[in-house]
Amino acid sequence: MDILNAGVALLNFVVVPAAAYGAQLALGALGVTLIYGILRFSNFAFGDTMAMGTAFTIMVTWAIQALGIAIFPLPTALIALPFGIAVTALIVLFTDRIVYRFYRRKKVDPIVMVMASVGVMFVMNGLTRVLIGVEEIRFDDGARFLFSVQDFRAWSGLTEGLSLRVSQLLTLIITALVCWGLFVFLNRTRTGKAMRAYSDNEDLALLSGIDPDQVVRITWIIGTALAVIAGTLYGLDKTFKAFNYFQILLPIFAAAIVGGLGNPLGAVVGGFVVAFSEVAITYPWKKVAGYLFPDWQPEGLLQLLSTEYKFAVSFVILIVVLLFKPTGLFRGKSV
Amino acid sequence: MSAPYLSATGMRGGYGKADILNDCTITVDQGQIAVIVGPNGAGKSTAMKAVFGMLNLREGEVRLAGEDITALTPQQRVHKGMGFVPQTHNIFPNMTVEENLQMGAFIRKDDYSGTLAQVYELFPAVADKRRQNAGELSGGQRQQVAVGRALMTQPRLLMLDEPTAGVSPIVMDELFDRIIEIARTGISILMVEQNARQALEIADLGYVLVQGTNRYTDTGEALLANPEVRRTFLGG
Numbered sequence: 001m002d003i004l005n006a007g008v009a010l011l012n013f014v015v016v017p018a019a020a021y022g023a024q025l026a027l028g029a030l031g032v033t034l035i036y037g038i039l040r041f042s043n044f045a046f047g048d049t050m051a052m053g054t055a056f057t058i059m060v061t062w063a064i065q066a067l068g069i070a071i072f073p074l075p076t077a078l079i080a081l082p083f084g085i086a087v088t089a090l091i092v093l094f095t096d097r098i099v100y101r102f103y104r105r106k107k108v109d110p111i112v113m114v115m116a117s118v119g120v121m122f123v124m125n126g127l128t129r130v131l132i133g134v135e136e137i138r139f140d141d142g143a144r145f146l147f148s149v150q151d152f153r154a155w156s157g158l159t160e161g162l163s164l165r166v167s168q169l170l171t172l173i174i175t176a177l178v179c180w181g182l183f184v185f186l187n188r189t190r191t192g193k194a195m196r197a198y199s200d201n202e203d204l205a206l207l208s209g210i211d212p213d214q215v216v217r218i219t220w221i222i223g224t225a226l227a228v229i230a231g232t233l234y235g236l237d238k239t240f241k242a243f244n245y246f247q248i249l250l251p252i253f254a255a256a257i258v259g260g261l262g263n264p265l266g267a268v269v270g271g272f273v274v275a276f277s278e279v280a281i282t283y284p285w286k287k288v289a290g291y292l293f294p295d296w297q298p299e300g301l302l303q304l305l306s307t308e309y310k311f312a313v314s315f316v317i318l319i320v321v322l323l324f325k326p327t328g329l330f331r332g333k334s335v
Numbered sequence: 336m337s338a339p340y341l342s343a344t345g346m347r348g349g350y351g352k353a354d355i356l357n358d359c360t361i362t363v364d365q366g367q368i369a370v371i372v373g374p375n376g377a378g379k380s381t382a383m384k385a386v387f388g389m390l391n392l393r394e395g396e397v398r399l400a401g402e403d404i405t406a407l408t409p410q411q412r413v414h415k416g417m418g419f420v421p422q423t424h425n426i427f428p429n430m431t432v433e434e435n436l437q438m439g440a441f442i443r444k445d446d447y448s449g450t451l452a453q454v455y456e457l458f459p460a461v462a463d464k465r466r467q468n469a470g471e472l473s474g475g476q477r478q479q480v481a482v483g484r485a486l487m488t489q490p491r492l493l494m495l496d497e498p499t500a501g502v503s504p505i506v507m508d509e510l511f512d513r514i515i516e517i518a519r520t521g522i523s524i525l526m527v528e529q530n531a532r533q534a535l536e537i538a539d540l541g542y543v544l545v546q547g548t549n550r551y552t553d554t555g556e557a558l559l560a561n562p563e564v565r566r567t568f569l570g571g
């Protein structure tokens with residue numbers, strides 16, 4: 001019974017939240033890695049692209065709610081998501097046209113592109129705040145729980161409870177679908193293969209007659225779609241706050257680098273590695289330990305690091321990977 | 336007698352200000368194998384790049400099947416029937432062998448499965464590894480994939496920049512055999528080679544370049560027999 005209780009507590013406080021968080025990071029890391037692989041720079045504006053896209057999605061959600069349309073038990077934001085993606089993609093393509101294309105044509109060093117993206121980041125950051133404000137916004141209408149702690153306790157008769165929120169399940173399902181769709185696109189379609197070829201060997205791709213402008217355009221659109229989906233799922237799971245999206249950039253880059261920059265499969269695995277490390281290291285293990293070793297009375301909470309320091313976990317993983325395996329777990333490009 | 340299939344005449348040009356090529360002329364007839372040899376820095380690869388349009392010419396012209404293509408970009412020349420295999424970075428390492436060949440046929444709108452089968456027939460070793468990433472193959476097999484990729488557009492002229500660089504002598508012989516087979520199908524071959532002696536043995540036409548200028552031009556056999564060429568360029 002105690003072992004069961006320990007297992008349930010572990011599921012409820014570590015596995016389920018980390019899986020949902022990991023899925024959100026995986027989507028973000030996929031976007032970052034795709035842009036890195038094809039456009040050949042680390043896009044620092046990615047976090048704020050997520051924020052801006054989520055802000056648009058929220059505004060469309062409000063409009064849809066005002067029309068009285070709902071898809072209970074699912075959140076209304078799901079209908080708004082395609083609109084949010086479309087508007088953000090247009091803005092990102094416009095950004096490419098007025099900022100990145102200039103530097104791409106000049107064939108500048110990647111670091112110049114990175115710095116340009118930092119500039120774009122600040123502009124997007126400001127625009128998002130002007131647009132929707134800096135406060136926390138909850139927009140997860142629809143049902144809150146698939147099953148709650150009370151439901152689970154009544155059903156199982158255990159002391160410990162387990163809950164699964166709709167947003168968590170939705171995150172996992174949508175991430176699985178998006179990853180599957182993206183991998184099919186990259187591995188089976190002509191355009192997807194052209195993108196991989198361009199990422200692999202740009203000169204040879206040009207020699208083979210692949211249109212670089214089209215590859216760049218599609219990369220931005222897919223990258224933006226991934227950003228907005230990840231941002232909206234993150235916002236549904238937690239709350240929307242513009243600043244949080246700036247901060248989430250770090251674990252996303254950590255995930256992409258851990259997996260191997262430019263490698264989509266690595267990005268997904270990296271997302272979960274970072275999320276599980278972060279949650280496991282900041283979780284107070286006292287409760288689980290209490291069930292497993294009833295005689296042991298530890299002094300503290302058995303928490304390795306307090307949650308305020310959760311970003312330090314990403315940093316440490318990042319440094320360890322860069323020191324010992326700079327190309328990441330899945331043989332991406334070295335940074 | 337009609338003009339040669341490829342005729343690049345009086346080429347002068349280089350990167351930046353200095354000229355690497357000076358009045359350099361390269362011609363290849365249909366189904367012929369032409370080889371450019373010469374000491375390091377003679378402008379061998381540069382001459383080939385000039386033929387393919389990767390270098391701006393100050394003087395001279397390039398004609399393919401009688402048509403003046405001097406002003407065309409490399410991509411446009413591929414459409415005109417030129418195929419080019421660069422010396423390095425000539426495959427997509429993270430894509431399968433089959434995907435490499437598919438990318439070679441990217442500009443083709445028709446069904447290219449016949450060409451794919453021909454390439455596999457020409458390179459059976461590569462056919463066995465069609466699902467494997469090209470980057471995982473041995474050096475010789477990578478070169479076969481690179482040549483196969485260029486053949487996918489069904490070029491009339493195939494240009495190879497040091498195809499045997501860094502492969503073992505056995506693999507080199509094998510590769511040369513395949514090149515002869517390709518030429519027999521009527522495709523003209525122009526290649527730059529470090530292994531001058533072996534390359535001249537299979538060449539219908541040999542060009543010895545020195546400082547960007549034609550020094551000797553003759554059949555491969557005659558160049559191999561020429562005592563001066565032997566002493567100066569083939570090491571005795």
